Amino acid sequence: MGNQIKLVGHRFENLRAIRSHGAFHEFLLADALDRYRAMVGDENLGHVLGICCKPWEVDVLSRMPFESITLSGVTDYGRMKRMAAADPRISFRLENAECMDFGTRSFDLVYCKEGLHHLARPILGFYEMLRVCRRGAIFIEPNHTWLNRLLQALRLASSYERGQWHNISGRDNFVFRFTPDMLVKLLNSYYLESGYRLEIRLGWLSSRFMCNSPDSLRGVFCVAGWIAGRLPGARGNYMTAIVIPGAQLPCDPVAYGTLFRSDEAVEEL
Secondary structure (H helix, E strand, O other): OOOEEEEEEOOHHHHHHOOOHHHHHHHHHHHHHHHHHHHHOOOOOOEEEEEOOOHHHHHHHHOOOOOEEEEEOOOOHHHHHHHHHHOOOEEEOOOOOOOOOOOOOOEEEEEEEOOHHHOOOHHHHHHHHHHHEEEEEEEEEEEOOHHHHHHHHOOOOOOEEOOOOOOHHHOOEEOOOEOHHHHHHHHHHHHOOOOOEEEEEEEOOOHHHHHOOOHHHHHHHHHHHHHHOOOOOOOOOEEEEEEEOOOOOOOOOOOHHHHOOOHHHHHOO
16 A cells, blocks of 8 residues: 655745744644645544643634544643633543543544653654544654754753643653654554555744744744755754554554463463
């Protein structure tokens, strides 16, 4: 059947149009949702799970034709519950993204923006997203490049985020950065060659420089980001990945004791 992998960049006019911190983040989500709809070719978006969601994300999701919107997160807990009470499609519950209490393939779409790198085990969170999604998964996370390593050395990019009270146990978090190659390996392990589709949009985006600068400087930063996004091995610090599942799903992870009744059964393998 074969897997399909596509890498694309941000258009300059889209980067130039981002004029505020809020517009920066809303653009990433709206762009991902529009591309997801085009990939699945269906206006009926079904049921969505938003992991580590914030109130502004709920505003964007609520404007889309989802049948139900399930939210999981620990920030702005009270406001999230009030938003859920105001829209009959919305429900809210606390979940550990590394081990969610949802059945396999429970949601048409699973979405997470900049939440996985707050986990102690980000790859577990990624695989949980794949486990509970039926039609697709969207995640937006930092991307790892040689240029980002240079920026970290110059202290223009962070390696750790401190004071993260909303993390489990209030832990600080290492900014885990995915790469396209890493995603392909993880998906090949999970779906094998059963026809998954992966579309990754990469680009250099910074609310610090692009949004919080005078208009003249903002244009310079947009040009610099657009050019940097075309350097070999340095296509962007932000990654938006859309995964359309393959067909050959693994069984759910369970302890061996629930699979085999005796050591003899194991030896027969």
